[in-house]
Amino acid sequence: METKENYLPSLITETPMQGRQLAIMLARKSVAAIQADSDIRKKLRPDYAEDTQQLIASAQVIATEFQTIAAANNYWK
Template sequence: MDTTLVPGNSLITATPEEGRQLAVKMARLVIKATQQDEAVRDKLRDVYANDASMLLQVGQVVATEFATIAAANNYWRK
């Protein structure tokens, strides 16, 4: 599988909201690249959707991605 992990090959976004959306997308792409079998991902979705600890870990991955994007955007300073 050839997955593009940085959509558009750029972390630059116009707004923090766009940055957050990019962070979520990138986190999802990491999961897709890690577990390439769609049927397995679908089966596991119910497992992590009902586990508070796993959901918190997902949030941490998105937060880490967002921190990287925010830094690349110089925290949206003008």
């Protein structure tokens, strides 16, 4: 297994907006890890870009990531 960059040094963010951006980045990194071939990801994009169910599923993944980040940040209290 090759060494990858550490794109996630911490779940701690200064603001909820930064937490949301981190959640989106984590979701994108997960997709790239699952389907490592960028050409295939680009080929598949039109299939899900107009599919409401797949877009909602993507939003749910981001929401789950955000939930974890919010908890790690004590909900920015």
